[in-house]
Amino acid sequence: MAKRNKYDVDESLEKGFDFSKLKRSIVYVKPYAKLMLLALGLSMLGSLLGLATPILLQQAMDVAIPNGDVSMVVWLAVASLGLVLVSTVFGAIRGIIMSHCGQSIVYDIRKDIFDHLQQLPFSYYDSRPHGKILVRVVNYVNSVSDSLTNGLVNAILELLNLFFIAGYMFSINVKLSLIILSGMPFLLVFILLLKNVQKKANFENNNKNSNLTAYTCEAIEGVKVSQIFRRQKENQKIYGRLNREYQKAWYKAAYLNNMMGPVTENLKQWVLCLVYIAGILWISPSVEIGVLIAMATYASKFWQPVISLANIYNNLIKTMSYLERIFQTIDEPVDICDSPEAKPLPDMQGRVEFQNVRFAYEKDYYVLKGVNLKVEKGQRIALVGPTGSGKSTIVNLISRFYNVTEGKLLIDGVDINDITLHSLRSQMGIMLQDSFIFTGTIADNIRYGKLDATDEEIRAAAKAVCADEFISQMEQGYDTPVTERGGQLSQGERQLIAFARTMVSDPAILILDEATSSIDAKTEKLLQQGIEKLMENRTSFVIAHRLSTIRNCDKILYIDGGEIKESGTHDELMAKKGYYYRLSTAQD
Numbered sequence: 366m367a368k369r370n371k372y373d374v375d376e377s378l379e380k381g382f383d384f385s386k387l388k389r390s391i392v393y394v395k396p397y398a399k400l401m402l403l404a405l406g407l408s409m410l411g412s413l414l415g416l417a418t419p420i421l422l423q424q425a426m427d428v429a430i431p432n433g434d435v436s437m438v439v440w441l442a443v444a445s446l447g448l449v450l451v452s453t454v455f456g457a458i459r460g461i462i463m464s465h466c467g468q469s470i471v472y473d474i475r476k477d478i479f480d481h482l483q484q485l486p487f488s489y490y491d492s493r494p495h496g497k498i499l500v501r502v503v504n505y506v507n508s509v510s511d512s513l514t515n516g517l518v519n520a521i522l523e524l525l526n527l528f529f530i531a532g533y534m535f536s537i538n539v540k541l542s543l544i545i546l547s548g549m550p551f552l553l554v555f556i557l558l559l560k561n562v563q564k565k566a567n568f569e570n571n572n573k574n575s576n577l578t579a580y581t582c583e584a585i586e587g588v589k590v591s592q593i594f595r596r597q598k599e600n601q602k603i604y605g606r607l608n609r610e611y612q613k614a615w616y617k618a619a620y621l622n623n624m625m626g627p628v629t630e631n632l633k634q635w636v637l638c639l640v641y642i643a644g645i646l647w648i649s650p651s652v653e654i655g656v657l658i659a660m661a662t663y664a665s666k667f668w669q670p671v672i673s674l675a676n677i678y679n680n681l682i683k684t685m686s687y688l689e690r691i692f693q694t695i696d697e698p699v700d701i702c703d704s705p706e707a708k709p710l711p712d713m714q715g716r717v718e719f720q721n722v723r724f725a726y727e728k729d730y731y732v733l734k735g736v737n738l739k740v741e742k743g744q745r746i747a748l749v750g751p752t753g754s755g756k757s758t759i760v761n762l763i764s765r766f767y768n769v770t771e772g773k774l775l776i777d778g779v780d781i782n783d784i785t786l787h788s789l790r791s792q793m794g795i796m797l798q799d800s801f802i803f804t805g806t807i808a809d810n811i812r813y814g815k816l817d818a819t820d821e822e823i824r825a826a827a828k829a830v831c832a833d834e835f836i837s838q839m840e841q842g843y844d845t846p847v848t849e850r851g852g853q854l855s856q857g858e859r860q861l862i863a864f865a866r867t868m869v870s871d872p873a874i875l876i877l878d879e880a881t882s883s884i885d886a887k888t889e890k891l892l893q894q895g896i897e898k899l900m901e902n903r904t905s906f907v908i909a910h911r912l913s914t915i916r917n918c919d920k921i922l923y924i925d926g927g928e929i930k931e932s933g934t935h936d937e938l939m940a941k942k943g944y945y946y947r948l949s950t951a952q953d
């Protein structure tokens with residue numbers, strides 16, 4: 366077995382693989398059922414027209430030519446041409462309809478999966494590489510359209526074909542027809558035997574594809590660090606290994622999927638042999654030579670749709686493996702959602718209370734071990750303490766990015782779980798450590814949380830947080846285009862833009878999680894006034910390292926090991942000569 370590496374973490378699926386997934390996808394097919402029926406009708410008409418051509422030919426050979434009727438030959442030729450033309454037009458219309466249906470279904474599935482991804486809580490994203498999510502939205506969704514449209518329509522057509530031919534066959538000779546059908550049980554047994562192996566191979570193929578995409582994404586996101594540590598060679602090796610594994614899995618799946626064709630083809634030839642042998646043995650009085658030849662032709666015709674159906678089935682199996690993952694994502698529970706009792710809290714005052722709050726990211730591993738805290742409207746709270754002590758976790762709970770595991774968290778005296786998420790987050794200004802900048806202009810980024818903000822409001826907000834100066838110096842000012850992650854801006858500039866963004870949204874509760882960590886001391890001093898302004902009349906939680914930022918807060922909490930070890934004003938804590946005293950004297 367190939368050596369596994371840490372990038373090769375295969376996904377597992379909770380539920381088994383079954384055809385109920387196909388039933389579920391009917392929801393997506395249903396809106397286009399009428400169009401697909403139309404396409405089916407056109408295909409059937411096309412087939413009927415195809416049947417008429419030999420009749421015209423036969424008329425020409427048997428009637429028109431022996432009689433020397435030139436005008437009849439011409440008319441028959443024109444009619445044949447017309448038939449060809451009409452069936453070509455039908456074919457083209459069917460093609461257009463099916464492409465439309467296929468793309469619409471893909472559009473709908475992709476929309477649903479994206480909508481759901483927007484709702485999923487932080488914890489979903491914490492626990493999986495983003496590339497694995499990407500591959501579902503982009504690759505898998507693209508791959509299901511053909512099976513759900515052409516696959517379904519062709520399956521119906523081929524089934525009709527099959528019954529039609531079988532009926533005709535039986536009407537000519539029952540015994541020989543039964544011989545022609547005798548290959549079917551073998552085919553069914555083969556399909557059943559292959560099904561599980563095929564399922565496993567497709568599953569493996571998807572896993573390897575997912576691993577490769579995840580690593581590609583990670584490598585792109587981390588390219589700067591990789592180059593700093595000269596990891597190119599090592600990364601190429603890892604990529605090579607994942608690439609090879611995907612290739613191997615792909616070959617295996619393709620090999621198994623392609624087995625169906627030759628096996629069915631072989632069965633068809635065996636059946637044909639049997640028909641000839643039986644026919645010759647039974648020849649006259651029960652079977653005439655003409656009947657034998659006709660039956661041999663029907664044997665071929667009968668097995669043609671069987672081969673097509675086998676191929677459609679194969680594609681369906683592959684599609685099912687994609688649908689499995691797509692539906693798994695769409696069904697991923699949204700743990701952070703409005704409870705049935707949830708009510709909006711229109712005029713949030715900003716009172717926050719933690720009642721013996723315990724919290725674990727992973728089961729039974731408590732990061733917060735009983736936090737008790739009461740914050741009044743407009744108070745400024747600073748959180749200090751060593752890295753990993755739980756400061757960010759505390760503020761994440763106030764924004765309800767995670768649900769409290771034990772205990773209660775109240776906002777204005779209401780349990781946070783009973784406030785609608787919309788009303789909670791729309792009145793909360795949160796600045797995280799990493800200020801994300803979205804593709805668009807600087808103005809778009811500042812307007813992000815309040816789409817109807819005027820240009821004046823944007824400028825005023827930027828001025829208040831000292832961002833106006835550097836923005837105005839840019840050639841295009843507020844209309845300067847920026848891209849995802851704000852590559853062309855400095856970290857500090859990104860933070861200033863994020864400050865302006867928070868300022869514009871005018872929140873009741875403000876959370877600054879190391880929001881000034883990348884800003885130089887001089888700008889920070891200037892910004893201090895902006896922050897002061899931002900904090901006016903709002904309850905604020907500030908996590909910062911510089912004592913200048915926290916000194917004036919109403920209450921300073923010293924957090925360590927998921928507990929509040931000390932709390933009080935700067936002067937009180939200094940007098941106490943405890944943790945905070947040691948922290949601040951170490952900084953001076």
Ligand SMILES: Nc1ncnc2c1ncn2[C@@H]1O[C@H](COP(=O)(O)OP(=O)(O)O)[C@@H](O)[C@H]1O
Nearest residue numbers: 491726727732751752753754755756757758759
């Ligand atoms: N998403 C997460 N999943 C699991 N553990 C986490 C997660 N985020 C933080 N932790 C853990 O929780 C603890 C507290 O983290 P955090 O609140 O971010 O600390 P601080 O902000 O004080 O540096 C740390 O031990 C950290 O490893």
Ligand SMILES: [Mg+2]
Nearest residue numbers: 756757758878
């Ligand atoms: Mg933190």
